[in-house]
Structure formats: structure tokens, C-alpha cells
Amino acid sequence: MSPVYTCIVAFFWIQSMPAPSLPASKGWAEADGESFGERENSNARGAMMRRLLEHSRALKKSTSQARSGRPGCRVNVFASFLLTMVLPLLLASPQVWSAEKFPDRPINVIINFGAGGATDVVARALAKQAEKELGVSLMIANKPGGGGTVGVTEVARAKPDGYTLGSITMSTVTIVPFQRKVPYDYQNGLDYLLGFGRFEYGIAVKAGSPYKNIDDLVQAARKNPEKVTFATIGYPAALVAGYLEQKENVQFAFVPFPMGPGSAVAVVGGHVDFFVSSPSTMRPFLESKDIRVLAVAAPERWSICPDAPTMKEVGYDIDASSWVGLAAPAGIPPERLEQLRKAFKNAFHDKDFQELAKKMDMVAPYMGGNEFKTFMDQKRREFEPIIKALEKKDPAK
Numbered sequence: 001m002s003p004v005y006t007c008i009v010a011f012f013w014i015q016s017m018p019a020p021s022l023p024a025s026k027g028w029a030e031a032d033g034e035s036f037g038e039r040e041n042s043n044a045r046g047a048m049m050r051r052l053l054e055h056s057r058a059l060k061k062s063t064s065q066a067r068s069g070r071p072g073c074r075v076n077v078f079a080s081f082l083l084t085m086v087l088p089l090l091l092a093s094p095q096v097w098s099a100e101k102f103p104d105r106p107i108n109v110i111i112n113f114g115a116g117g118a119t120d121v122v123a124r125a126l127a128k129q130a131e132k133e134l135g136v137s138l139m140i141a142n143k144p145g146g147g148g149t150v151g152v153t154e155v156a157r158a159k160p161d162g163y164t165l166g167s168i169t170m171s172t173v174t175i176v177p178f179q180r181k182v183p184y185d186y187q188n189g190l191d192y193l194l195g196f197g198r199f200e201y202g203i204a205v206k207a208g209s210p211y212k213n214i215d216d217l218v219q220a221a222r223k224n225p226e227k228v229t230f231a232t233i234g235y236p237a238a239l240v241a242g243y244l245e246q247k248e249n250v251q252f253a254f255v256p257f258p259m260g261p262g263s264a265v266a267v268v269g270g271h272v273d274f275f276v277s278s279p280s281t282m283r284p285f286l287e288s289k290d291i292r293v294l295a296v297a298a299p300e301r302w303s304i305c306p307d308a309p310t311m312k313e314v315g316y317d318i319d320a321s322s323w324v325g326l327a328a329p330a331g332i333p334p335e336r337l338e339q340l341r342k343a344f345k346n347a348f349h350d351k352d353f354q355e356l357a358k359k360m361d362m363v364a365p366y367m368g369g370n371e372f373k374t375f376m377d378q379k380r381r382e383f384e385p386i387i388k389a390l391e392k393k394d395p396a397k
Contacts, residue, residue, distance in 0.1 A: 102162060102336050106137040109326075110166035112151025114144040118280070118360050119324055122197050123167045125356045126326070129347035134340075138165075148172045149182050152327075156184035160331035162340060165193065168327040174380040175235045178387045187377070191332050194344050195325035195367030195375070197357055201237045202296035202308065204282055205274045206267050207289055214244070214295050214314050217274060221250035229253040229272040231263035235387070236322045237276040240297045240311070242386040243318045254390065267291060279304055280361045297321070323364065325372050341369050 109127050113119045120142060127138040143151035148169045155166030173186040184190075205211050211220065221228045230241045230252050241252050255272050257263040260281035267275045268290045279302050285291040286304055293308035297320040301310060311318050326344060328337070347353060348366050357363050367375065 102339065103134055103136045105163065106139050107134065107162070108158075108164045109138050109140050110151045110155050110164070111140060111142050112144065112148040112155075112167050112169060112172065113142070115142045118199070118362060119167055119169065119197075122324070122357055122360055122362050123326070125353050126196055126344065126347050129350045129353050130343050133343035133346050147176050149176055149184075152190075153183050155327060156189045156329055158329045160191070160329040162328065162332050162336040165326055165328045165340070168192070168325045170322045170324070170376065170379065171235055173376050174383050175387055177380075178384055179391060185330075187380075189330050190327040190373075191330050191337055192369040192372040192376075193326040193328065193337075193341050194348060194369055195323045195364065195372040196344075196348050197324045197360075197362035198364040199278050199322040199324070199362065200296065200298040200302070201240055201276050201278055201320050201322075202282065202293050202298070202302065202305075203240060203274055203276055204264075204267065204285075204291045204293045206270065207292050209273070209292065211274065211294065214311070214316070217252075217294070218244060218248045218250055220273075221245075221252055222248070225251040226253045228274075229255050230274050230276060231255045231257050231266050231272045232276040233257055233260050233263065236320050236383070237278075238390055239320045239383060239386055240276045240318065242390045243297075243316065243320070246386060246389065247316060264291065278361065321364075323367070323372075323375070324362070325367070337369075 109123070111120050111123050124140055127140060131138050143154055143166075145151075146153075149172050151166055152168060152172045155164060155168075158164035168190065172182075173190075176182055177186045203214065203217075211217050217228060232238050232241070232254075234256055238254065238256075241254070245251060255263075255266070257266065260277045263272070263275040263277060264281060264285050266272045268285065274294070276297075282291065282293065283304055286293070293302070293305040295309050295311050295314055295316075296302050296305075297311045297318050299310070299319055299321070301308060328340070332340075345366065345368070354363070
């Protein structure tokens with residue numbers, strides 16, 4: 001029997017009984033002129049508990065009087081037993097009081113990268129729109145470090161009540177776990193709300209490079225293993241070159257750089273043969289005609305270099321787009337999780353948010369929470385062998 005049903009039965013059972021003599025108390029459903037059904041949810045629980053306890057004590061006293069032969073009201077002993085069973089259910093079952101408003105206070109949003117970066121700017125814009133849907137403030141806190149894992153750790157360890165959310169970047173659940181041990185369950189420790197943006201990557205060479213297409217790079221690497229060099233800031237951009245190596249059984253020489261523009265400058269200066277980076281990094285070098293994009297590892301061609309094909313168009317089925325989404329600690333009550341997902345879905349489709357995402361080169365189709373988790377699980381399986389192979393040749397390891 002459910003707690004709700006038990007409470008209803010107990011209520012009407014006791015109402016049908018003669019009221020016991022309560023020396024100094026008001027009627028059990030008449031205090032302050034209010035009926036049981038008229039009480040506010042926030043006060044009802046405490047009031048109900050006091051009256052049930054009071055009524056139970058009165059019943060116990062009356063029962064004792066009846067057994068001793070002294071005058072007292074007529075009592076149904078089973079009612080006392082029923083109250084004894086109902087009280088623990090009421091105390092232990094928050095479902096009974098499901099009318100509790102959510103959210104009723106500010107929600108914390110942890111961004112796992114520093115203030116001012118693309119992830120931070122776009123996540124803040126999404127949170128601002130979501131405030132309109134949720135009716136409370138969303139308090140932003142930047143928790144950078146560990147390649148994004150510091151912020152994710154804090155989210156995963158938070159209480160799963162819907163009041164702590166955080167940005168989740170692809171590398172923290174599909175790449176970093178294969179590089180080192182992370183202090184959170186990257187497979188099942190998070191409830192995903194949505195995917196709201198993605199960074200895309202392409203392969204580019206110096207404008208005057210002899211490499212005219214992807215096949216030229218592959219053939220050069222086949223003839224001269226580990227002589228064709230490539231630069232990038234790391235993962236997931238490095239996965240593009242890593243995929244080519246595995247697919248074609250060739251070896252490039254990996255030259256990691258701390259910042260994206262640095263890898264572009266190295267190519268323009270003739271220090272490395274090609275680099276893998278995002279459209280925002282490539283744009284100024286394309287405008288100055290210093291580089292040429294050979295292909296993009298994205299679902300569609302880029303507007304800034306429409307002549308460059310996708311990797312899939314030239315025979316390589318890889319999409320190394322790095323998604324960004326929002327997640328919460330696993331275990332949020334389903335109704336709250338659904339409410340949050342709906343609010344952020346509406347925020348995502350807001351015109352102002354979409355315009356900002358486009359400006360930041362982070363436009364992406366909406367991806368719901370369940371779909372986002374499935375996508376991350378798939379990418380983790382896809383990336384694992386590539387990452388392990390690249391880790392072996394990283395000079396910093």
C-alpha cells in the first residue's frame with residue numbers, strides 16, 4: 001500500500017470515530033479555523049505531525065482507561081495501531097508532500113573552464129536564458145583546472161537535488177579518463193541535461209605548401225614515417241591526425257602547442273607541415289591568406305572556407321567535434337530532472353542564445369539529455385584506441 005493511500009485511509013478512519021477528550025487542545029482538523037485540505041504545504045507537514053502525535057497519545061490514554069474500567073470515550077484500538085504505522089510513513093516519504101515547489105532558491109552552475117573563454121561565455125548566456133524559465137537566479141562559479149576535470153568533479157560530488165549543475169566538456173568523459181585516473185564516475189556519475197555547443201576542427205597547411213589534399217599528407221607519411229609533422233594544442237584536435245594514422249597505418253610526428261594560434265604560426269613559419277585547429281583560430285590566417293584548409297573533421301563544410309571538404313567527403317568517417325553540455329550529479333529526482341531539461345531546452349532555442357553561439361563558432365543542433373549521454377558513451381568507445389596510440393608517442397609522456 002502506498003504512503004499516500006495509507007494516509008487517506010487513516011484520515012477518514014479517524015474522522016469517523018468519536019473524538020477523544022483532549023483537555024486543552026483544539027479539534028484535530030479545526031485548529032485556527034482551517035481544515036486539513038486548506039493548509040499550505042509548507043506548514044501542513046509539521047502541523048499534521050503534531051496533531052497525529054497528540055491524537056495518538058489521547059487514544060492511548062483512552063484505551064488505558066477503557067481497559068481499567070474507568071470512564072472514557074469508546075475507542076477502536078486498531079486506529080491507534082494504524083496511526084503508529086502511518087507516522088513513520090509520513091516522516092519517511094517526501095512523495096506525500098510532492099507539491100513542494102522546485103526550484104525555490106538559486107541554482108549553482110559550475111563552469112569547468114576559466115572566465116572569458118568560449119565555454120564560459122556560451123554557458124553563461126544559456127544560464128541567463130534558463131533563469132527566465134526557472135524563475136530563480138543561476139549563480140555561476142568558474143572551477144578551472146585539470147583539463148576541465150576539477151569542475152566536473154565538484155558537480156559529480158554535489159547533492160543530487162537539482163540545485164547544482166555544471167558544464168561538461170567532451171574531453172572530461174571521453175578522453176582524460178584514458179590518460180589518467182579521474183576522481184568521478186565518468187560513465188554513470190552524471191545526469192545529462194543537454195548538449196548545447198561544439199568546437200569543430202580542421203586540417204590546414206601553409207598557403208604555399210606542396211600538400212594539396214589529405215591524400216598528399218598520407219602518402220608523404222607513408223614514404224617518410226614520422227617525418228611529416230603536425231601541431232595542435234592537444235585533444236580532441238589531435239584525434240583527427242590520430243584517426244588518419246590508424247586508418248592508413250602511417251605515422252606523423254606530433255608537436256603539441258599550449259595555444260591554438262601558436263600552432264598556426266608554426267605552420268605559417270614553416271616549422272611544421274600542418275596543424276589541426278578550430279575555425280576561430282584559423283579565421284584570421286585565412287583572411288590574410290596565409291593558410292589553406294585541406295579538410296574539416298565536422299558534419300558540414302565551414303562557411304569561412306566553403307571549398308574545403310569534410311573528412312567524410314574524402315573517405316574518412318570521423319567527426320572530432322568537441323561537444324559542450326550541461327550535467328548534474330546522478331540521482332536527481334526524475335520530476336526535477338525533467339523540469340531542468342525542459343527549461344534549458346527552451347533556453348537553447350532562444351534567439352539571443354543562438355546568435356551568441358554563432359558568434360563564438362559554437363553552433364550545434366540541440367541534443368537532449370539521454371541522447372547526449374548515449375553520444376558520449378559512443379565517442380568514448382570510438383576514441384579509446386586512438387588516444388592510447390597517441391599517448392605512446394607524445395614526447396611529454
